[in-house]
Amino acid sequence: MRTVTPFVIVADAPGGRVWLLDADDSGVVSASVEVAATGFPAAVARLEPAHPRWVWDETARWYPRLLAAGVRVERCVDLRLCHTILRASSLTADSVLAKAPAGDWDAPSPTSAATSLALAQVQAGALGAPSTRPAPDALTLFDFLADSAADSADDSAAGSSADSAADPAGGSVPTPAGAPGRTDEVDSGEGSHPAEAPGAPARPDPAEALELRAQREAVRTASDPSRIALLLAAESAGALVAAEMQHAGIPWRVDAHDRLLESLLGPRPATPGIRPARLEQLHQRIRDELDDPAANPDSPVELVKSLRRAGLSVTSTRSWELKTIEHPVIPPLLEYKKLARLASANGWNWLDTWVRDGRFHPNYIPGGVVTGRWASEGGGALQLPKQVRGAVIADPGWKLVVADAAQLEPRILAALAGDRAMAAAGRDRDLYDGIVSSGAVDTRAHAKVGMLGAMYGGTTGESGRMLPRLARAFPVAIGFVEDAARAGEAGAVVTTRLGRTSPRPSDAWLDVQDAAGADGATDAARSRARSAARSWGRFTRNFVVQGTAAEWALCWISSVRRRLWSLEAPDARARLETRPHLAFFLHDEVMVHAPEAQADAVAAELRAAAAEAGSLIFGDAPVQFPVTVAIVDSYDQAK
DNA sequence: CTGCTCGGCGCG
């Protein structure tokens, strides 16, 4: 019988086989088994009921093959994602891990696009999914998310997860409910033998084990272990969500998409490269109105020349510039640009490339943005235009439950800064309406543009005009982003609530600043330096807000994921895609694909998860994080 | 032919 330890490291063994290594709280390996690649999913399924945290170099490299076999895991450590955070975080700046020279773990991920469609679409093997479902209250979100180095809570302390997060003890790991306890013998790292592979060679110590130890040490010695531990756990849980969403896919109806394209563009051209009928019509009208048979609306450079020849004083072909011009060519030109964009970005070619068997399987890239937001690759998953959302349709008997965090970023700012006035403005109502009620500004639109400007560093136009009023009404919140901006302008780093730290400015940036400070610096040099400094200040100003909002969103989807898995399933062996599951995530918005009978329950969990995420990150700060929830048949019906 | 930048525009 295997000894239960908090971590099981997954690593490549020679000959395409896989090691599974027990590791203790410090990352010390105590036992190992080696399995054939084909036996890997079954081996994971066998160990999962003890709720280990699976440790692997990259979730995107290991988890898809488990999902393809119908095996789901609760928790993991994505070493590469965690490494990136720990290397940069100001909370772990003194750690051995942060001070070491760059190594393999700092290299860009070798796994990305290549895994997308191929692995996600591997048909399931014969292996059925064993039940990995815990009792509904067996694990709180904190247990689920938080790293054991900061975990002092007992499982029975449900409902006090925020307190747990705020009170790291650096203590022992609570034994998962129903799991056998550890033996002392194992902690020494001596005297234990590979339990399931008696003939195995000496215990391996792969790079993953070394890295896990370094990460555990960095967390243990961090200036605020609970925050960084929560961030690492949320980042890793997000990686599981990403793999699961890629596996399940977004329900996409090719017939509906095709009808939509046909109604806007005309029938699909038989030959690629030929303009659809509607575009060709508009093209001809553009030539006629410009009296220029060679006018080419697909080439910005050529189009500017054509427009200027026709007497229009344009400097670009941007839509917003064209809209300011009065001329008969403008309406057909704007329509052409809109439809040409649809045809090239989300037309028939897109359908052929990205939609298979009624699902769009995008490749999500957790941590792909410096602020901690996800990026995506292939198919433009995070830029699905509203135009085509009518093709996202729930399966028969199923619903889409779409939730959106209301005014997330300003609420995040209010909580980060501890601005009680702004918190009050958002209590039980739209935050921007609340700002209007406070008397700071006169319309909701002004409140919104003013707050966005404050968070992005806007200084001009309407946004700039609102800033002084907002600064008077909410000095704490505005002061917070101003401080972040000044830090960036001075070349310093800033850090989110949970410990994600901004990159340092480049050497080129520092050189520009140095040049401006030198004796005899020219006005041009000083001006350039000021401009670069302000630009970097806008980045750091936004980083703290966008980055902390991304942390909130990670906690939200992690909680949603766990809650969905606890909902009643058709049977204990139900696969991910046959029960309510996350289908899409977009910064502050999620979509759950769920059987109609469970849609209301899902909606309730989406709301509860949002509240949970808020208290997990901000404790009892008086800021609410409401979500709007819509239960719909197609995505275009949401908001 | 491939690989790159740029303009433009989709999303939050």
Added chain:
DNA sequence: AAAGCGCGCCGAGCAG
């Protein structure tokens, strides 16, 4: 109505 943040994708056009 647009400019402050963060992205990815497309076609055009150019360099090699």
